[in-house]
Amino acid sequence: MKIRVDDIKDQPRLLRSEEPLETLPGLTAVQESGDCEFLSPVTVELTVAREYDHIRVKGNLSARIRLNCSRCLGDFETDLASVFTIFFRKEDRVALDEEEVELAEEDLISVTYQGDEIDFAPEIAEQVIMELPLKPLCHESCRGLCPVCGVDLNEQECTCAGSSFSLKFSALKDFKFDK
Template sequence: MFVYINELRERHEPLLIVKDFSEEELDIDNTISALQNPAHSEVKVSLWGERVCVEGQLGADLVLTCSRCLKTFARKIQKGFELEYRPDPVVETEGEDFSLAYTDLEVGFYRDDRLDVRAVISEQIVLEIPMKPVCHKACKGLCEQCGADLNEGPCTCQPRSVDPRLEPLLEVKRRMGE
C-alpha cells in the first residue's frame, strides 16, 4: 500500500489511513513470529516540504516461540510511533567512502516519490519482537541432555559437573597430574 507524495502535496492536509493488515500482506518472517489475527493500524501521513511525517498506532496479537522451551505463546503489542522520511538521496559513490551524519540515522528514506505504508507497519511489528522471546520469566527450558521440558517436571538425567566443551581440557589436566 503506497502513499504517493505528489497526491499528498495536492491534498494540502494530512492523509489518515485506517487499515487491518493480514499476515500475508506484511513482510514478517513466520519462523520468528505469526499473527493471530490481522494487525490493526491507524496512520496519519503529513508532508512538511520534502519530509514526510508518519504518526500512528498499531495493535497486533503475535504468536511467538519461546527460546527456552520451544512452545508457542501469545503476545499482544500496542504501540504508537512517529517516523520521519526524506527523499532518498542519489549518491554516486562507486569505489568511494560514503558517510552518514548522526541525524541521517534517525530518518527513513522514500524512493520514486512514494512511501510504502505496509513496509512501515511490518518494520514496527518486527521491532517489537524480542531477540530471545520467553513465554514467562520462570521458564526453565529444556534439559540439555534429553530434551525434556523442565517446566513439566524434572528429568532423570544426571547433572554434568563439567561443561562438555571443556572436557578436553580436563583430560589434559589429568595427564599433567600423573
C-alpha cells in the same frame, strides 16, 4: 497502504487499517520459516503530516502472534506492538546526502520516496520484523528443559539436578554463547 503525497497536509491525518500479512513484504516468509505465526492481521495506525521539507509519520502497530519459546520450546501467544516515527523525504541528490547525517541519530528513521505516492507497506513490515524477539521467552522465568533428561522443568521436576553434568552446566551458564 498508500497515500497520495498531495493529500498530505500540515494538519495531521490519521490513517487506520488492518493489513493482511500478504500486503506486507517479507512477513509471509517470516511465517513460513516457522519462527512466528501471525494470528491476526497487523493493525496499523499512522498519523501523517507535512512538516518543513519532509513528511512525518508516527506509527503504531499491533498484532497477535504465536512464537516458540527458546528455552522450553513450547508455543505461546503474545501481542506484538511497535511505536515509531519515520521521516519521508522526496528522493533527489540533496536528500540522499542528508540521509547519511540523519541516520547518525539513532531513533530517527529517514526514508526517501519517489513519485507522487508513498507506500508504507515496506516500512511497516520492517518495524514488525524488528519487534520480533531473537530469543523468545514464554515467561521471563521460564525454566526451560533439563539439559540432561529433557523434561520441561516448568511442568515437572527431575532428579538430574546435582549430577556432575548439571553442575558443570550451571557453572557455564553465566557465559553468553553467540550461536
